[in-house]
Amino acid sequence: MTKSERPQSLRLWYRQPAEVWEEALPVGNGRLGAMVFGGIREEHLQLNEDTLWSGFPRDGVQYDALRYLQPVRKLIADGKYKEAEQLINANMLGRDTEAYQPLGDLWITQEGLGEIAHYERELDLLTGTAAVTFQSAGVCYTREVIASAPDGVMMVSLTANKLGKIHASVRITSLHPCEDEVGEDIHFGDSSKWDSDKEDAPSEEPSGDFITLTGRAPSHVESNYHGDHPQSVVYENDLGMAFAVQARVIPEGGTLTKGADGALIISGADKITVYLAAATGFRGFHTMPNSDATESAEACQVILDGAISLGSEQVRQRHEQDHRKLFDRVVLELRGDTLTDDSVLPTDLRLERYQKGQDDPGLEVLLFQYGRYLLMGSSRPGSQPANLQGIWNDRVQPPWNSNYTTNINAQMNYWPAEVCNLAECHEPLLHMIGEVARTGRRVASIHYGAQGWAAHHNVDVWRYAGPSGGHASWAFWPLGGVWLTAHLWERYLFTLDTAYLAEQAYPLMKGAAAFCMDWLVEGPEGWLVTSPSTSPENKFKTPDGEECSISMGSTMDMTLIRELLGNCIQAADLLELDDEFRNRCEETRDRLMPYQIGRHGQLQEWFVDFEEAEPGHRHVSHLYGLYPGRQIHIRDTPELAEAARISLRRRLDHGGGHTGWSCAWLINLYARLEDGDAAHRYVRTLLSRSTYPNLFDAHPPFQIDGNFGAAAGIAEMLLQSRPGELTLLPALPTAWSEGQVSGLKGHGGMTVGMEWSGSRLVRAELATSISAGSCTIRSAHPFSADARQALPDPEHGGFILSWIFTKEQEITNGHTIIIKGEEQTI
Ligand code: FUC
Numbered sequence: 001m002t003k004s005e006r007p008q009s010l011r012l013w014y015r016q017p018a019e020v021w022e023e024a025l026p027v028g029n030g031r032l033g034a035m036v037f038g039g040i041r042e043e044h045l046q047l048n049e050d051t052l053w054s055g056f057p058r059d060g061v062q063y064d065a066l067r068y069l070q071p072v073r074k075l076i077a078d079g080k081y082k083e084a085e086q087l088i089n090a091n092m093l094g095r096d097t098e099a100y101q102p103l104g105d106l107w108i109t110q111e112g113l114g115e116i117a118h119y120e121r122e123l124d125l126l127t128g129t130a131a132v133t134f135q136s137a138g139v140c141y142t143r144e145v146i147a148s149a150p151d152g153v154m155m156v157s158l159t160a161n162k163l164g165k166i167h168a169s170v171r172i173t174s175l176h177p178c179e180d181e182v183g184e185d186i187h188f189g190d191s192s193k194w195d196s197d198k199e200d201a202p203s204e205e206p207s208g209d210f211i212t213l214t215g216r217a218p219s220h221v222e223s224n225y226h227g228d229h230p231q232s233v234v235y236e237n238d239l240g241m242a243f244a245v246q247a248r249v250i251p252e253g254g255t256l257t258k259g260a261d262g263a264l265i266i267s268g269a270d271k272i273t274v275y276l277a278a279a280t281g282f283r284g285f286h287t288m289p290n291s292d293a294t295e296s297a298e299a300c301q302v303i304l305d306g307a308i309s310l311g312s313e314q315v316r317q318r319h320e321q322d323h324r325k326l327f328d329r330v331v332l333e334l335r336g337d338t339l340t341d342d343s344v345l346p347t348d349l350r351l352e353r354y355q356k357g358q359d360d361p362g363l364e365v366l367l368f369q370y371g372r373y374l375l376m377g378s379s380r381p382g383s384q385p386a387n388l389q390g391i392w393n394d395r396v397q398p399p400w401n402s403n404y405t406t407n408i409n410a411q412m413n414y415w416p417a418e419v420c421n422l423a424e425c426h427e428p429l430l431h432m433i434g435e436v437a438r439t440g441r442r443v444a445s446i447h448y449g450a451q452g453w454a455a456h457h458n459v460d461v462w463r464y465a466g467p468s469g470g471h472a473s474w475a476f477w478p479l480g481g482v483w484l485t486a487h488l489w490e491r492y493l494f495t496l497d498t499a500y501l502a503e504q505a506y507p508l509m510k511g512a513a514a515f516c517m518d519w520l521v522e523g524p525e526g527w528l529v530t531s532p533s534t535s536p537e538n539k540f541k542t543p544d545g546e547e548c549s550i551s552m553g554s555t556m557d558m559t560l561i562r563e564l565l566g567n568c569i570q571a572a573d574l575l576e577l578d579d580e581f582r583n584r585c586e587e588t589r590d591r592l593m594p595y596q597i598g599r600h601g602q603l604q605e606w607f608v609d610f611e612e613a614e615p616g617h618r619h620v621s622h623l624y625g626l627y628p629g630r631q632i633h634i635r636d637t638p639e640l641a642e643a644a645r646i647s648l649r650r651r652l653d654h655g656g657g658h659t660g661w662s663c664a665w666l667i668n669l670y671a672r673l674e675d676g677d678a679a680h681r682y683v684r685t686l687l688s689r690s691t692y693p694n695l696f697d698a699h700p701p702f703q704i705d706g707n708f709g710a711a712a713g714i715a716e717m718l719l720q721s722r723p724g725e726l727t728l729l730p731a732l733p734t735a736w737s738e739g740q741v742s743g744l745k746g747h748g749g750m751t752v753g754m755e756w757s758g759s760r761l762v763r764a765e766l767a768t769s770i771s772a773g774s775c776t777i778r779s780a781h782p783f784s785a786d787a788r789q790a791l792p793d794p795e796h797g798g799f800i801l802s803w804i805f806t807k808e809q810e811i812t813n814g815h816t817i818i819i820k821g822e823e824q825t826i
Contacts, residue, residue, distance in 0.1 A: 011122045017038045022696055034047050036130040045276075047103040047276075100393050106276060128323035154275075166271065168266050210264075334738075354687055364714065372420050405458055412706075419746075433508055450515050478519065527591060527594075534550060535556050555605050616652075628668070660699050679716075697710070774802060775805075
């Protein structure tokens with residue numbers, strides 16, 4: 001059986017090399033990433049390192065902003081929203097974040113090839129290996145690329161099935177200029193103009209069997225969406241982050257020489273292994289980066305010494321072991337009524353066929369597992385969190401600076417982390433919250449005269465927390481930090497780890513809550529509201545018909561604050577501390593402006609039922625309480641759930657959900673409404689309309705959040721948790737009538753496996769790591785467990801069973817419960 005005939009394989013594969021970046025295949029170890037193009041005569045790995053950003057820590061706080069806060073609040077209270085917005089635009093905004101940078105490019109030119117046959121390239125999600133195979137003049141050539149987390153290196157292995165047949169040259173380039181003594185003091189660049197042939201291209205100093213490239217990132221990249229800034233990329237001497245990339249080439253057999261152009265040339269080898277390491281001058285978010293690359297080059301050497309001493313086979317094995325430890329935790333199989341072996345078609349053709357309407361549950365599984373793969377590749381303990389592009393970026397001026405956009409995108413990246421059993425991969429985000437809380441403390445105090453900490457909608461590696469520049473509709477949103485804290489609480493719910501809650505989560509949640517309590521003002525009918533307030537990026541029409549973003553008490557703001565205060569109350573109760581603060585949270589929460597239902601029956605987005613300026617807007621922030629939040633629930637708050645459904649319908653009727661991430665959010669929202677077919681419709685839409693040939697999500701352009709949102713959504717269709725309750729197969733679509741899953745995680749340390757057939761649960765196994773507790777298990781169809789029948793839920797429909805587990809049982813039986821689907825209703 002050839003590789004392409006393996007059934008159910010979890011691989012992306014193609015019959016031709018990538019022509020453009022969105023066809024190349026990503027590998028990553030959380031820190032170091034590459035897009036592998038799989039060229040025949042020239043292999044190209046576009047490289048990234050996750051700390052390489054433009055800029056340096058700068059004081060971005062606007063000392064003048066506070067002067068305008070009261071006047072703006074007065075205008076809003078008087079209904080002069082447009083004037084308030086103008087005042088904010090002119091006086092209360094800040095600057096844009098810096099930009100995530102490409103690192104360099106590794107080129108491997110293979111000489112001496114004749115006519116090519118049987119070309120194939122693939123990304124095997126199971127082993128985390130990108131590979132290229134082809135035949136030429138009777139020789140089979142293979143290239144394999146891995147990014148190893150345990151050994152911190154990228155490794156490219158070139159092999160052939162006949163000895164002495166590999167002739168290749170290896171070089172590294174970068175879009176960034178080098179520090180050259182002869183150059184001018186300041187270089188101004190433009191992403192489109194830098195290339196390696198320019199006279200101040202990076203220095204390449206091959207020596208023996210290695211190439212070291214050193215360079216420096218821009219000291220500043222100006223957002224230049226309009227293309228009108230004459231010097232949008234700035235390189236300054238002694239400023240900007242240094243970096244080094246080192247490749248060591250180890251041939252077996254053949255000869256190794258230095259080429260005139262700084263390349264290493266290998267002739268007649270049996271095998272070549274290229275080990276690659278990278279390091280930067282990043283020294284933490286609040287410290288000037290090192291702009292001298294010496295230390296970075298030394299760091300590369302240390303990493304490479306370690307890997308090379310192990311040898312290529314050990315490095316590969318250690319990589320695979322580490323990769324599978326995480327990846328294998330969740331197994332998913334989805335089948336419809338008809339069984340098709342779809343893996344015989346290359347991924348791009350399979351996607352095209354799907355786009356034409358063919359069912360392919362296997363492709364949907366691939367999308368799900370690819371989301372998990374990408375999170376593992378772009379976010380590991382100790383790395384930076386996954387940014388708008390994970391870690392994969394080839395542009396000096398990437399879209400939206402490839403930053404952390406905290407009004408949906410950064411959070412969406414982490415929606416799958418816990419449920420998809422990759423809790424470790426959540427850690428970089430949780431860690432970042434602690435850093436943003438530090439910069440955000442000054443922002444809260446200086447911009448708003450408030451205690452605690454606040455972050456707005458854009459964050460970078462320097463943990464910029466102030467408002468960005470531009471327009472209030474996106475820039476003025478000081479609740480980015482509040483949303484981030486939801487991840488801290490979610491982590492607690494999944495683990496019930498009180499030490500983590502006490503030491504890491506609660507202090508940060510408390511700081512964000514302190515800000516909220518200072519930020520709230522009294523609004524209509526004595527309710528507490530935020531003012532000024534936006535509903536991220538959206539606009540309404542004022543009574544005068546003008547488009548405006550600023551008012552008070554947007555539903556998004558109120559929902560986030562209600563949730564955070566509720567979480568703080570629970571945390572303080574659990575930890576038995578902070579009585580006074582806890583009571584203040586409760587009093588404040590009880591006075592928050594409640595949800596309102598508008599004239600269409602929709603969940604209102606603003607405090608007044610304003611006419612929407614763009615009824616099909618991509619953000620659905622007012623539905624946060626349905627997903628990812630849990631304030632709106634079809635059984636607990638059916639009226640609000642219905643209003644949310646109407647809001648969704650209205651958005652969609654007006655063309656909403658049109659960006660990749662927006663579509664991915666729909667999957668999750670419909671899953672929470674337990675409407676499996678609607679959720680599946682948006683899995684289909686995402687794959688059909690917003691997915692590149694390499695299965696990267698298209699905003700467009702590429703933005704990784706849709707990949708992660710889709711993985712989370714697929715999980716949410718199969719399993720839903722809320723404190724004390726797990727729902728099995730809550731939103732199973734008709735298209736997935738048969739299937740099984742194992743390793744999904746639920747609240748309370750639960751691990752869940754399920755099998756279903758004919759759209760009904762056949763068997764489930766739940767295990768918990770918690771010593772003692774209880775959990776209500778819910779399913780749409782009858783089931784039994786431990787000789788007990790689940791009871792019909794007369795109020796809400798479906799069947800429920802209460803599972804109580806005690807410390808004693810843990811010792812005797814362990815905490816596992818086996819559930820059997822029953823044919824008959826009781
Ligand atoms: C938000 C979205 C945009 C884009 C950007 C990175 O501002 O509204 O669609 O995803 O983030």
